Amino acid sequence: xxxxxxxxxxxxxxxxxxxxxxxxxxxxxxxxxxxxxxxxxxxxxxxxxxxxxxxxxxxxxxxxxxxxxxxxxxxxxxxxxxxxxxxxxxxxxxxxxxxxxxxxxxxxxxxxxxxxxxxxxxxxxxxxxxxxxxxxxxxxxxxxxxxxxxxxxxxxxxxxxxxxxxxxxxxxxxxxxxxxxxxxxxxxxxxxxxxxxxxxxxxxxxxxxxxxxxxxxxxxxxxxxxxxxxxxxxxxxxxxxxxxxxxxxxxxxxxxxxxxxxxxxxxxxxxxxxxxxxxxxxxxxxxxxxxxxxxxxxxxxxxxxxxxxxxxxxxxxxxxxxxxxxxxxxxxxxxxxxxxxxxxxxxxxxxxxxxxxxxxxxxxxxxxxxxxxx
Amino acid sequence: xxxxxxxxxxxxxxxxxxxxxxxxxxxxxxxxxxxxxxxxxxxxxxxxxxxxxxxxxxxxxxxxxxxxxxxxxxxxxxxxxxxxxxxxxxxxxxxxxxxxxxxxxxxxxxxxxxxxxxxxxxxxxxxxxxxxxxxxxxxxxxxxxxxxxxxxxxxxxxxxxxxxxxxxxxxxxxxxxxxxxxxxxxxxxxxxxxxxxxxxxxxxxxxxxxxxxxxxxxxxxxxxxxxxxxxxxxxxxxxxxxxxxxxxxxxxxxxxxxxxxxxxxxxxxxxxxxxxxxxxxxxxxxxxxxxx
Numbered sequence: 001x002x003x004x005x006x007x008x009x010x011x012x013x014x015x016x017x018x019x020x021x022x023x024x025x026x027x028x029x030x031x032x033x034x035x036x037x038x039x040x041x042x043x044x045x046x047x048x049x050x051x052x053x054x055x056x057x058x059x060x061x062x063x064x065x066x067x068x069x070x071x072x073x074x075x076x077x078x079x080x081x082x083x084x085x086x087x088x089x090x091x092x093x094x095x096x097x098x099x100x101x102x103x104x105x106x107x108x109x110x111x112x113x114x115x116x117x118x119x120x121x122x123x124x125x126x127x128x129x130x131x132x133x134x135x136x137x138x139x140x141x142x143x144x145x146x147x148x149x150x151x152x153x154x155x156x157x158x159x160x161x162x163x164x165x166x167x168x169x170x171x172x173x174x175x176x177x178x179x180x181x182x183x184x185x186x187x188x189x190x191x192x193x194x195x196x197x198x199x200x201x202x203x204x205x206x207x208x209x210x211x212x213x214x215x216x217x218x219x220x221x222x223x224x225x226x227x228x229x230x231x232x233x234x235x236x237x238x239x240x241x242x243x244x245x246x247x248x249x250x251x252x253x254x255x256x257x258x259x260x261x262x263x264x265x266x267x268x269x270x271x272x273x274x275x276x277x278x279x280x281x282x283x284x285x286x287x288x289x290x291x292x293x294x295x296x297x298x299x300x301x302x303x304x305x306x307x308x309x310x311x312x313x314x315x316x317x318x319x320x321x322x323x324x325x326x327x328x329x330x331x332x333x334x335x336x337x338x339x340x341x342x343x344x345x346x347x348x349x350x351x352x353x354x355x356x357x358x359x360x361x362x363x364x365x366x367x368x369x370x371x372x373x374x
Numbered sequence: 375x376x377x378x379x380x381x382x383x384x385x386x387x388x389x390x391x392x393x394x395x396x397x398x399x400x401x402x403x404x405x406x407x408x409x410x411x412x413x414x415x416x417x418x419x420x421x422x423x424x425x426x427x428x429x430x431x432x433x434x435x436x437x438x439x440x441x442x443x444x445x446x447x448x449x450x451x452x453x454x455x456x457x458x459x460x461x462x463x464x465x466x467x468x469x470x471x472x473x474x475x476x477x478x479x480x481x482x483x484x485x486x487x488x489x490x491x492x493x494x495x496x497x498x499x500x501x502x503x504x505x506x507x508x509x510x511x512x513x514x515x516x517x518x519x520x521x522x523x524x525x526x527x528x529x530x531x532x533x534x535x536x537x538x539x540x541x542x543x544x545x546x547x548x549x550x551x552x553x554x555x556x557x558x559x560x561x562x563x564x565x566x567x568x569x570x571x572x573x574x575x576x577x578x579x580x581x582x583x584x585x586x587x588x589x590x591x592x593x594x595x596x597x598x599x600x601x602x603x604x605x606x607x608x609x610x611x612x613x614x615x616x617x618x619x620x621x622x623x624x625x626x627x628x629x630x631x632x633x634x635x636x637x638x639x640x641x642x643x644x645x646x647x648x649x650x651x652x653x654x655x656x657x658x659x660x661x662x663x664x665x666x
């Protein structure tokens with residue numbers, strides 16, 4: 001019996017090997033251009049050349065793009081409308097930046113691998129091995145501070161960390177310390193856990209700069225949330241439009257564009273106001289990158305061109321986010337001024353943590369956060 | 375004739391092995407290989423070089439406190455579940471095995487023991503969440519505020535009730551056969567020899583049931599210790615239990631390069647589970663003596 005079992009297991013192991021061997025198709029090329037190595041539009045001649053190559057591929061795989069995040073739903077729909085020959089496959093809309101990179105790793109060589117990424121800065125900086133450099137046609141409009149010089153990753157849209165609140169449930173908070181008051185008992189939530197989610201990380205960053213600390217040291221931010229927790233005000237629910245609609249989470253720390261979109265989504269169901277505290281504001285940008293092993297390299301590049309076109313940038317603006325080309329577009333008169341003027345008032349000073357500051361803060365949070373909010 | 379019989383028995387052995395093949399392949403593909411891969415990642419750093427540093431990270435104070443809270447949560451819900459479940463089993467003994475109540479409780483336990491994850495979390499949010507039916511009713515009718523000292527439902531204490539909710543039915547399923555194996559002849563023998571209720575329980579029922587009870591207790595502990603989905607749906611801050619730490623290590627977009635810690639944490643969990651489950655099977659084999 002023992003020997004037959006060994007034989008059985010050996011057979012099973014052999015089968016496993018057969019199953020896990022996967023085929024790898026070479027990158028398709030259109031009109032003699034290797035799209036996978038194209039670093040700008042010139043490789044395809046012009047936009048029409050890129051469109052032809054992308055249409056020939058016929059598919060675009062996007063990952064971790066929630067439809068209610070920075071107007072991505074409308075952006076995806078508009079792209080699909082503009083390029084009816086390209087089918088968009090949306091994978092794990094609520095995934096994290098880290099999971100996007102993992103998907104690229106796990107699905108490498110398969111035609112279901114993600115073509116493009118939308119990443120928080122920390123993940124973008126540490127995952128450059130997975131990216132193909134590409135500079136969009138409007139490259140010169142993007143501020144240098146927001147882009148990697150060769151185009152490995154490029155800032156796409158950003159915003160300020162803000163507090164959204166239900167004016168019918170709580171008084172309007174004017175400063176961060178207002179939230180420690182008894183009116184906010186069991187009502188203050190943040191989008192995720194700061195040791196996992198970029199938005200929550202930024203909430204602690206905002207608390208740091210608002211309570212006399214700086215982006216060099218998040219300790220004062222951790223202390224603030226610890227105090228909020230002691231007061232019984234910190235609500236450990238992951239807020240979603242559904243929890244806001246039901247009244248479960250009346251106060252939410254989140255990016256201003258997300259808070260604004262909660263308000264527009266829940267129009268008529270629940271009032272939702274957004275405040276960016278005066279003084280020092282904490283801003284953060286997300287980043288676009290193209291998967292080096294993208295199964296549809298031309299479609300990936302066409303997606304980038306679309307996002308950084310005036311139309312794509314204004315679509316992000318319609319979602320309450322500040323697009324990377326905002327200043328240049330304002331100068332050129334191509335920005336949607338009604339939308340641009342409707343953004344929440346910007347604070348006097350704006351801080352964006354550097355890579356080193358983010359890494360130090362992340363380490364500190366890893367050690368201190370769980371205990372601080374017990 | 376003799377050789378023919380040998381041949382057929384040999385053939386039977388091969389046939390049996392072939393019959394086992396689909397199951398063996400299934401277990402290998404979906405249990406053994408993923409487990410080995412997961413645990414294996416704990417021994418390598420992000421560049422793929424062999425290292426023991428991630429295993430050493432198991433001694434990190436944050437990780438240790440996570441294991442501690444996983445332990446107390448599992449132990450508490452296992453003990454409460456085992457005691458409540460055992461009492462329920464004892465109460466059910468008085469009913470006809472084929473009666474409607476017994477049949478209903480048996481099938482209900484079968485369902486509820488597997489009722490976990492998002493469904494269970496949502497059931498609790500809808501009933502005793504901040505806007506839950508019961509919460510609002512208590513608040514409006516009696517002025518009782520369930521969350522006067524902060525909203526505990528979304529923290530580690532908030533996991534106790536949902537866990538007990540699936541622990542009790544599991545106890546009923548696993549402990550009922552042991553109670554049913556108490557033979558009436560033993561009670562009669564005890565009475566014949568002049569014993570009372572006390573001596574029956576002390577000298578007969580308790581020693582016979584103890585291995586089963588402890589075994590079920592260990593099973594409940596393992597069940598809670600390895601539960602992930604319910605906690606993942608309820609707790610979004612702090613990752614206080616080990617499965618949530620594994621989630622954090624794998625999916626974090628702020629604390630990077632810790633994916634291998636997940637493998638080390640999984641190894642820690644497997645060690646605990648292996649100890650608990652071997653204890654369970656030892657106790658079960660002891661208990662089986664009385665259930666023939």
